[in-house]
Amino acid sequence: MNLLRDRFLFLDCQTTAANPVLGSILEIAWCDSSASEQQPGKIQCKLVSQPDKKEIPFRIQVITGISDEEMVNAVHEREIYFSLKKHCAENQINAAVVHYASFEKPFLHELFEKHGDEPFPLDLICTYQIARRLFPNLPTRGIRGLGGFFGASNCELKRSSHHVEMTFSIWQGLVAELAKQGIYSVEELRDWLKEPVKTKRTKYQYPLESEKRLSLPDKPGVYKMMNARGEILYVGKATSLKSRVNSYFRGQRNKDPRKLEMLTQTHNIDHIECGSALEAAILETDEIKRHDPPYNYSLKRKQRQLAFFDENLSSMSYIQSIDHPIGPFSGHFALEQFTRVHTWLTTGEDDPLIFFDEVPTDLISSGFELFCAEHNLDPTLLATPRDLMAFCIRFIRKSARLSQQSNGEATNPLDTGEPDDDDLEDEDSDDSLVEYTPEDVSGKFGRLFKRIAKSYLRGKVLTRLLNSRIIFQEKSKIRRLEVRSGEIVHSDDSLELKNAAKEQLWQNLDVMTYDRISVLLSEIIRMRAAGQNVIIEPDMPLSIVSHQII
Structure with missing residues (x-):
């Protein structure tokens, strides 16, 4: 078979586990093409119904984006067998050309042996094994x-149809x-793969020209x-x-x-100079939302x-208005635990999920009693x-004062009583344990009340x-940033301050503005912690803060 002119099957499977003993094929895609064609042939892609209607593991749902709801269109694996064989x-x-053939091979053999009493009929060519020999110094060959x-x-998502396209490329x-090596046929390729590896891996080689960086x-x-x-x-x-x-x-x-995976693909770098690190951080969040890059996790718009x-604090809206002035919060879940706690306090109804991880209701009660006593x-x-x-706000401010007295550290970066992020713990690493004590639950209430207060105070800041x-x-230069409606503007721009008496300042703003101002806040905190002098001059009518609680 000629590597360039003959047609091969390009195939990819997404599965629920690493081998057919532990899982099954979830999605499969294939097409036939030759390397001489500009584009791969028509790709057939099918979801495969799971044995005994098993739910898709959550981890697999995250990396593939395939949900249980989407599986209503799945077909039985028997149909996959007949379609692929035909x-x-x-x-x-x-x-068949498969990127990591040793992974797909047992699933394909299990499929054909189960429904046809025969092994998978095609020879498998593994592009990963070929790339290891041809490009030993690439950072990754995934x-x-x-x-x-x-x-x-x-x-971003691992889907079979896209992987087939990538396998073809x-x-x-x-x-x-391979042609540069004098290898033109499958037979020559097989013989070459049997030879001892001649080139050993040294330092990484990147496609990006070093002069550019x-x-x-x-x-x-x-x-x-x-x-x-x-x-x-x-x-x-x-x-x-x-x-x-660099x-x-x-x-x-x-x-x-x-990162190695990303650097293996990086052929060029573009850049935008900024007047300061603060301005660079603000521009970064806008650029991430503008381009939605696959290797950025944070600061994406998403949903x-x-x-x-x-x-x-009893009704929520996605739009700021006279009826819903308090915020912004980063989403409708921001005060969910707050609502759960208040409902539990006022109704006495058991709620083992106040902390999201399940806690026995009797321990919730005894832990709260201990918290109240303390x-x-x-x-x-x-x-x-x-x-x-x-109470949550008084509690976090008291905690900040006590921390400052004991450590001698500033805990009030913007004169709002909002401590640095490090002062607010996440849930204990022991939360995965089954056994809790009242002392554990008392501590959980303390951290929960701090998070609630921080969400509220953050909106004010x-x-x-x-x-x-x-x-x-x-760097010895005084810089001044003008912020208008969440936009960073030059001093000679003519954006006017909104009239707060007529409309709420966040009414027509979205997550992009929220993240931009959040980054600005984080950078100010970082700069002050590093000893830099940062002056903030709010340009906001007092009517805006008329809804404050204390």
């Missing part, structure tokens, strides 16, 4: 990294490289890593563009596999919506949601920053 026979296909190296587009690239300026800014098609893979910020970007390419030990509450709290004073929120001036020093 396709190979009608098109006279003798070999399907996403290698596909991007050869110019294929990437996708990889095959085209490998066939061209070494010539970057030693200034703050935003950088964009791009693949061969010019598609943006990742957006990052830097105090020094030259130092930050740090990705130094050293080989303990490298993040995801997020801001949430606002009424003054009684903090001299009379629970009858928490009759309304506003009463509970007011972000609203103050929404229209403000930020004055700071950057």
Whole structure:
């Protein structure tokens, strides 16, 4: 068989486990093409119904995006067997190209042996094994990294149809490289793979020309890593563009596999210089939302919506209005635990999921009693949601003062009583344990009340920053940022401050603005912690804060 001209089956499986003993095929896709064609042939892709209607493991749902609801269109694996066998026979296909054949092979053999009493009939050619020999110094040879190296587009979710497209692109690239080695047929390829490996791996080799990264300026800014098609893979910020970007390419030990995968595909870098690291951080969040790069996790828009509450904290809206002025909150789940706690306090109804991880209801009661005793709290004073929120705010401010007295550290970065992020613990690492004590639950209540207060106070701080001036020093120069309706503007721009008496400041703003101002807040906290002097001049009518609780 000729590697360039003959047709091969390109195939990929997504499964629920690492082998057919523990799981089954969830999705399968295939097409037949030759490396001489510009595009792969028509791809057939099918979801496969699960044995005994088993639910898809949550981890698999996350990486594939396949939900149980989507499985209503799934077909029985028997149909997959007949369709695949018929396709190979009608098109006279003798070999299949699979990226990591040792993974797919047992699933394919199990499918054919179960429904046809025969092994999978095609010879399997593994592109991974070929790439290991041809490109020993590539950072990674996984399907996403290698596909991007050869110019294929990437996708966040692992779906079979996209992997078939990438396998085809990889095959085209490998066939061209094999021709340089004098290998043109499957038989020659088999013989070559049997030979001892002649080239040993040394240091990583990247597709990005070193001159492009070494010539970057030693200034703050935003950088964009791009693949061969010019598609943006990742957006990052830097105090020094030259130092930050080149740090990705130094050293080989303990490298993040995801970063190596990205660097294997990075053929070019674009950048935007900024006047300061603060401005770079703000620009980064906008660029991430503008381009939605596959290798950025944080600051993406996704399906997020801001949430606002009424003054009684009992009703929620996605739009700020006179009836729902309190916010913004990062989503409708922001006060879910707050609502659960208040409902439990006022109705006495058992709720083992107040903390989301299940806790026995008797321990919730005894733990709360202990918390009240430790903090001299009379629970009858928490009759309304506003009463509970007011206590949460007093509690976090008291905790901040005690922390400052004991550590001598500033805990009030923006004069709001909001401590740094590090002062607010996540749930204990022991939460996975089955056994709890009242002391454990008392501590959980304390951390929960801090998180509730922080969500509320954060909305106040972000609203103050929404229209403000930020004055700071950057390398001996005084810089001034004007913020208008959450946009960073130049001092000579003519954006006017909204009239707060007529409309709420967040009314027409979304997650993009929320993240931009959140990043601004984080950078101010970071700069102050580093000893930099940052002056904030809020430009906000007092009527805006008329809904404050205390």
